[in-house]
Amino acid sequence: MKKRFGLFSGWDASAPVGASPAAADSGRPRWLPSGARSVAGQMFVLQLIILLLFGLAAGTVLVIQAKQAGVNEARQRTFAAAAGFAHAPGTRAAMNSPDPSALLQPRAEQVRKETGIDYLVAFSPAGIRWTHPNVNLIGKHVVGNYTQPLHGHPRTFTLTTPIGVAVESTVPVMGAHAKVVGLVTAGITVRNIHQQVVRQLPLLLAAGGGALLLATAGIVLVNRRLRRQTRGLEPAELRRMYDHHDAVLHAAREGVLIVGADGTLLLANDEARRLLGLAEDAEGRRLTDLGLAPSLAALLSATRPATDEVCEAGDLLLAVSVRPTAPQGCRPSSIVTLRDTTELRAVAGRAAVAQRRLRLLYDAMSSIGTTLDVARTAEELTRFTVPRFADYACVDLLDSILRGGEPEGTMMRRTALAGIDSDHPLYPVGTLVDFASQTPQAIGLGTGAPVLETDLREDGGWEQNDPDNADRILAHGIRSMLVVPVRARGVLMGVASFWRTVDAEPFEAEDRAVAEELVARAAVAIDNARRYTREHTTAVTLQRSLLPRGVPDQSALEVAYRYLPAQAGVGGDWFDVIPLPGARVALVVGDVVGHGLHAAATMGRLRTAVANFSALDLGPDELLVHLDELVSRIDSGERGDAQGAGDGADGPLRDGRVARDGIANVTGASCLYALYDPVAGRVTIARAGHPGPALLLPDGTATYPDVPVSPPLGLGDGMPVETLELELPEGSYLVLYTDGLLEDRQRDLGTGLDLLRDTLADSAGRGPDALCAAVLDAVLPARPIDDVALLVARTRLLGPDHVAEWEVPRDPAAVGPVRAECAATLETWGLGDVGYTAELILSELITNAVRYGSPPIRVRLLHDRGLICEVADGSSTAPHPRRAAATDEGGRGLFLVAQLASRWGTRYTARGKVIWAELSPQEDGPAPVAGPDADSADDILDQWESI
Numbered sequence: 001m002k003k004r005f006g007l008f009s010g011w012d013a014s015a016p017v018g019a020s021p022a023a024a025d026s027g028r029p030r031w032l033p034s035g036a037r038s039v040a041g042q043m044f045v046l047q048l049i050i051l052l053l054f055g056l057a058a059g060t061v062l063v064i065q066a067k068q069a070g071v072n073e074a075r076q077r078t079f080a081a082a083a084g085f086a087h088a089p090g091t092r093a094a095m096n097s098p099d100p101s102a103l104l105q106p107r108a109e110q111v112r113k114e115t116g117i118d119y120l121v122a123f124s125p126a127g128i129r130w131t132h133p134n135v136n137l138i139g140k141h142v143v144g145n146y147t148q149p150l151h152g153h154p155r156t157f158t159l160t161t162p163i164g165v166a167v168e169s170t171v172p173v174m175g176a177h178a179k180v181v182g183l184v185t186a187g188i189t190v191r192n193i194h195q196q197v198v199r200q201l202p203l204l205l206a207a208g209g210g211a212l213l214l215a216t217a218g219i220v221l222v223n224r225r226l227r228r229q230t231r232g233l234e235p236a237e238l239r240r241m242y243d244h245h246d247a248v249l250h251a252a253r254e255g256v257l258i259v260g261a262d263g264t265l266l267l268a269n270d271e272a273r274r275l276l277g278l279a280e281d282a283e284g285r286r287l288t289d290l291g292l293a294p295s296l297a298a299l300l301s302a303t304r305p306a307t308d309e310v311c312e313a314g315d316l317l318l319a320v321s322v323r324p325t326a327p328q329g330c331r332p333s334s335i336v337t338l339r340d341t342t343e344l345r346a347v348a349g350r351a352a353v354a355q356r357r358l359r360l361l362y363d364a365m366s367s368i369g370t371t372l373d374v375a376r377t378a379e380e381l382t383r384f385t386v387p388r389f390a391d392y393a394c395v396d397l398l399d400s401i402l403r404g405g406e407p408e409g410t411m412m413r414r415t416a417l418a419g420i421d422s423d424h425p426l427y428p429v430g431t432l433v434d435f436a437s438q439t440p441q442a443i444g445l446g447t448g449a450p451v452l453e454t455d456l457r458e459d460g461g462w463e464q465n466d467p468d469n470a471d472r473i474l475a476h477g478i479r480s481m482l483v484v485p486v487r488a489r490g491v492l493m494g495v496a497s498f499w500r501t502v503d504a505e506p507f508e509a510e511d512r513a514v515a516e517e518l519v520a521r522a523a524v525a526i527d528n529a530r531r532y533t534r535e536h537t538t539a540v541t542l543q544r545s546l547l548p549r550g551v552p553d554q555s556a557l558e559v560a561y562r563y564l565p566a567q568a569g570v571g572g573d574w575f576d577v578i579p580l581p582g583a584r585v586a587l588v589v590g591d592v593v594g595h596g597l598h599a600a601a602t603m604g605r606l607r608t609a610v611a612n613f614s615a616l617d618l619g620p621d622e623l624l625v626h627l628d629e630l631v632s633r634i635d636s637g638e639r640g641d642a643q644g645a646g647d648g649a650d651g652p653l654r655d656g657r658v659a660r661d662g663i664a665n666v667t668g669a670s671c672l673y674a675l676y677d678p679v680a681g682r683v684t685i686a687r688a689g690h691p692g693p694a695l696l697l698p699d700g701t702a703t704y705p706d707v708p709v710s711p712p713l714g715l716g717d718g719m720p721v722e723t724l725e726l727e728l729p730e731g732s733y734l735v736l737y738t739d740g741l742l743e744d745r746q747r748d749l750g751t752g753l754d755l756l757r758d759t760l761a762d763s764a765g766r767g768p769d770a771l772c773a774a775v776l777d778a779v780l781p782a783r784p785i786d787d788v789a790l791l792v793a794r795t796r797l798l799g800p801d802h803v804a805e806w807e808v809p810r811d812p813a814a815v816g817p818v819r820a821e822c823a824a825t826l827e828t829w830g831l832g833d834v835g836y837t838a839e840l841i842l843s844e845l846i847t848n849a850v851r852y853g854s855p856p857i858r859v860r861l862l863h864d865r866g867l868i869c870e871v872a873d874g875s876s877t878a879p880h881p882r883r884a885a886a887t888d889e890g891g892r893g894l895f896l897v898a899q900l901a902s903r904w905g906t907r908y909t910a911r912g913k914v915i916w917a918e919l920s921p922q923e924d925g926p927a928p929v930a931g932p933d934a935d936s937a938d939d940i941l942d943q944w945e946s947i
Helices: 021-025 039-087 091-095 100-115 190-229 235-251 270-276 294-300 342-367 374-385 440-447 467-475 509-546 597-615 620-644 749-762 768-779 812-829 832-852 893-900 937-946
Strands: 119-123 155-161 164-174 180-189 255-260 265-268 306-313 316-325 333-340 392-398 412-419 451-453 478-488 491-501 557-564 574-580 584-591 658-660 670-677 682-688 694-696 724-727 733-737 788-795 803-808 857-863 867-873 903-909 912-919
Touching: 039 091, 039 100, 039 119, 039 155, 039 164, 039 180, 039 190, 091 100, 091 164, 091 180, 100 119, 100 180, 164 190, 180 190, 255 270, 265 270, 270 333, 294 306, 294 316, 342 374, 342 509, 374 392, 374 412, 374 509, 392 478, 412 491, 440 451, 440 478, 440 491, 467 478, 478 509, 491 509, 509 597, 557 574, 557 584, 557 768, 574 597, 574 788, 584 597, 584 733, 584 788, 597 620, 597 670, 620 670, 620 682, 670 733, 694 749, 733 749, 733 768, 749 768, 768 788, 803 812, 803 832, 812 832, 812 857, 832 857, 832 867, 832 893, 832 912, 893 912
Parallel strands: none
Antiparallel strands: 119 180, 155 164, 164 180, 255 265, 255 333, 306 316, 316 333, 392 412, 392 491, 451 478, 478 491, 557 788, 574 584, 584 670, 670 682, 682 724, 694 733, 733 788, 803 857, 857 867, 867 912, 903 912
16 A cells, blocks of 8 residues: 555656556656655655745745834834924924024933934924934924925825934924924934844744744644545546646636535535635535525535526526536535626627617607607607606707797707606706806707716716706706707707616716717707798798788678688688678688698788789679689699799699699689678678588578589689579678688598587577687697688678668659759768768769660668768669860769769679769768859869869
8 A cells, every 4th residue: 555655665656557666666766765755755845845945934024024013113103202292291382482492402302312213303384403413403404395294294204314214203283273383203214123123033033943843843744644645546646636626626617516415515616616706615515505596506406407507696697507426435416517608698788788779769760750849849859768768858949949040049948858757956848048158068059069977976067057956956866967969950959968867877978879869860850840830930920911910890790700820830721801892791711722831822812812803893603713713824824934944843742732743733722702791681602612601590500501612713614603692680600611620630521510510509699709719619620730710700781771772764854853862861861971972973873874874773872881872774884984184074973983982883783783982971072062053064073173
């Protein structure tokens, strides 16, 4: 057995297993004694050498430690001496005396000798010595930097002095008001410290020798123990076993554990210790006592095989494999291998983060910018980012941007705000803020670059705008801020600010890129909304300037109206109330296809055309025929102009209008024209492509009259338009509207018509204005997709006591009696002040009808707001006023009528024409001419000349 452990000279530890002693001995060094050639002997020699080296190193260390201890003792002694002298009674008073040196020098020398230090120096704050062992240096300036003691803080350090390298302590002497009145410095030179160490050296060497002897005895005992523990293994086998063991313990990239059947950790290599965070004394303890997760500890101590089962160990993700073993003659155990898969998880985590960010940006495409409203788009951005990206988010836009204008100034308005709670200290929506120049918002707006504040608790410029509110923000737990400029197409419109609290991770560089993408998406939508707002405002302004600003004065109808522009864009809906001769009133509603400026301009053109055609006193059917021809001519002319300019593309336009040959067509517009006569109580209605009116009778019956429908304007091709005449009792309601009142994506047109009819029936007895409000409340969609024009008119009648009619024979002699009856009627009506003027006008009109017209001839007087004189005959020849020459005997009658009447004109009927003139009771006519010949032509001519 001893040969197998290499204890005899016949065995070489380096010989392979099974080699003979002679073969092993051939390579053995001959200079070693036989006892030292074994493993134990070699270990003894090696340990003895190491022990000697260790003793030498220990002696050196002891010397160094002694020196260091001397230095530390010197630091303590110098500080104690300096502090004791500085705080001694009388020291401060001596320093404040006229001659500090005389008082302090003896005491300083006494203290120096008693404490064994090399010098004790007191000097003024200006650096002038008051004491020194060398009296020649008293009054001289000290050398060194004493800034810290001059500020009231003691200091101990090593420095070079005039007497050599020394350990020095400086203590300030404080006076009144914490003012330094002087300094005390005590020092010991390093040379004295070394002398003390030399005096202690024999003792240190004796102690080291004794320790060496004890260690040698221990080595002998260990060597004997080692001989017994080798169990006959050869040195080569021991080396191989050690190499393998060392590689497993220290070099393997996988963790290896040997676990006993009872769950005790028998062995763990370095990698396993690192992965599991094991303590140095972990071996020999049960796995359940090592602070591991219960699931991990159960897996490591399992007696069943396991392969690459994934389990978490703190921040790591481990793949665990277990193999039970039962060596012959040994207790059963398990070998466990561990592999760190955290990097794979980190890569997967980064991929997941990137995927979440991509998902965030993808979702933003469908959630931000869904409308053409600046404020709503900003709200969509804030609602989308909270809480997916930030805990709070707000958008501040330049005030001019909200009005659709270009960026002006730096004043911004809080447009949108969203947060995880509502009791936050951030400025509310609508607040007008002018951020200070050093705030992140102002910097972002000025530079166009995002600003990241990772920790708001650090000093920065973000709180300059409102320090008090900044304190409230920090108290609320907000810790991180990211500000991104809202910029699109080179236009800076404001900033978006994102905030995170202490419960979330602070913003980082990757978040800045995500925020820029989100804000860029919103910025484009906001810029589109801004441009749309500008165009919409312009179109609304234009449209409202073209629509009636009120209802004209008239007595035939009591009218109320409502006009609501569409939220999606200004449309071409319009209405009008046009007073006509004979106390009649025309009601008009129309709709132009499309939205935007072109629709508003087209609406203005059509409204002007209808007003002009109405001035010609055309019937509803004739008026719509003329309007249809006008629309066709307008489209043809614009299309020809565009073709001449080289624009010939077909297709739909941005505002929804149909384009043919690249031109936005007026064709397709609709119109409804209703003419009401209060004398007959009759209404004549015609329509071209427009929804028919609703009728509410005084008894509460609501119906839709069957008005014949004609093609929309521009599509009639000269076809006649049919009309509907209705006799209406007084107090009836005519309700005219555009299709925007009924159109809704949530219901069909029939449902809207039924709802309108039921609302009218339920609102019987209300006034026109109240009826308008009731209809809008009940019928109007929540978000109208088109303009809405609503016109409600309640009918009135001009009673028989306000109407007078006469049949006139075709005889010049009949003019006088009719004129006299008219004068009597005017007196009855209380219109005597215009009686003479009316007689002159009637005389001229009746005379012309008798001379140039054809029967039947009728005269009618209407007492409305003024006086209306009408003379009708069966001829369709229109009179034309002219300026007569001085020598002409006639030709002045109609000119005289035009001068005397407020208005006059001609309208044609199915049986001839009517010439009418209106007089206002307030107008002063020419004074009557006295005398029997007042009716003579000369008198009339005299009046004409005076006019």
